[in-house]
Amino acid sequence: MRSAGKRAVVLLSGGLDSATALAVARDEGYECHALTVDYGQRHRTELAAAARVAKAMDVPMRTVAVDLRAIGGSALTDDIDVPEAGGEGIPATYVPARNTVLLGLALGLAETLEATDIFTGMNAVDYSGYPDCRPEFVAAFERLAALGTKAGAEGGRFHVHTPLMELSKAEIVALGSGLGMDYGLTVSCYQADEAGRACGRCDSCRFRAEGFRAAGLPDPTRYR
């Protein structure tokens, strides 16, 4: 399906999921604008990965810096240990209100670009512990966007596309591979080293490796 001339803002983190969301948006015919948010995350190699992915996909990318460390409360931005094994409930890596802020920034860029479509790699399966990765949250955000924007006030609406929401990691990997995504460019590890090499032990590494295994695809991840 191609929708000629339609623009979309794609939240691009440099991880596997958002790269797949970008591949889907491009495949659906959107003129894509990547937005990478530098929120003081510890896995800063993700930012370099996002730039690699945007370049490979020939998509313009903007980076917005927001210092979520000033707010605190998460293992991803604070100096506390990233847990290595999966547990019950909401993970320590949950960043307070992160997706509200990220989607808010994407919405701002969409308004500036006169786009009404936003793509994210949000997923409710592997990370069901994050409250702000659920379909109800996305629906509530779309409603907020319609009420809180100039375009919305003038009768328009915003659509937050979450093409990966209900997919397993194996299905995501198969989807992106089919669209030509080179996952060797992406970094998922919460504690990748400066060269972007993964630890192979954190939750994110485990989900990712299992995804390639279950999809029957070679794992291009560089481990240290």
Added chain:
Amino acid sequence: MRSAGKRAVVLLSGGLDSATALAVARDEGYECHALTVDYGQRHRTELAAAARVAKAMDVPMRTVAVDLRAIGGSALTDDIDVPEAGGEGIPATYVPARNTVLLGLALGLAETLEATDIFTGMNAVDYSGYPDCRPEFVAAFERLAALGTKAGAEGGRFHVHTPLMELSKAEIVALGSGLGMDYGLTVSCYQADEAGRACGRCDSCRFRAEGFRAAGLPDPTRYR
């Protein structure tokens, strides 16, 4: 009314409205935590004003930097002229998705502090042109907050207090003055100089001056 031990995050811009919201929150017995967002606004003297207000009210203040200039689209962050007279429709000073991002950051801090109350100086009367200053927008944000947070997922809820929503500028000035707020500390002008002195001509200056006049109170604003 005092609610002992209840914490609130107060979005403090350094302007007249948010200072009044802080005075109201304190008067209602909340332990207040001010959050000032440095979003690359041209009226940077507002940030110094916010610090003065927080100090005078003996309230801790955090500053979060988010570079909304990377998103663009507004006279407040771009290098385009601030209009001097009021016009029809949505003003050029509207910042795309600003309140979504600001409330998102306040929500993140509230989660970190285990607070479920947020106060803002949002007002639907003088600035009715801003779509993200309407009661419907606030209600939609509260719903988003309940769905997108750890506390919300565990059954809590968030309340976004907008004590000024339906007040005229004169009523706001009268309210804050009655609570002892020294408005000489605040800066409302969109193009205040480095010393915080106002231009007296922009929309924001005109609304403010008219507020003091209509309330029959002396105007402590320093004009240049």
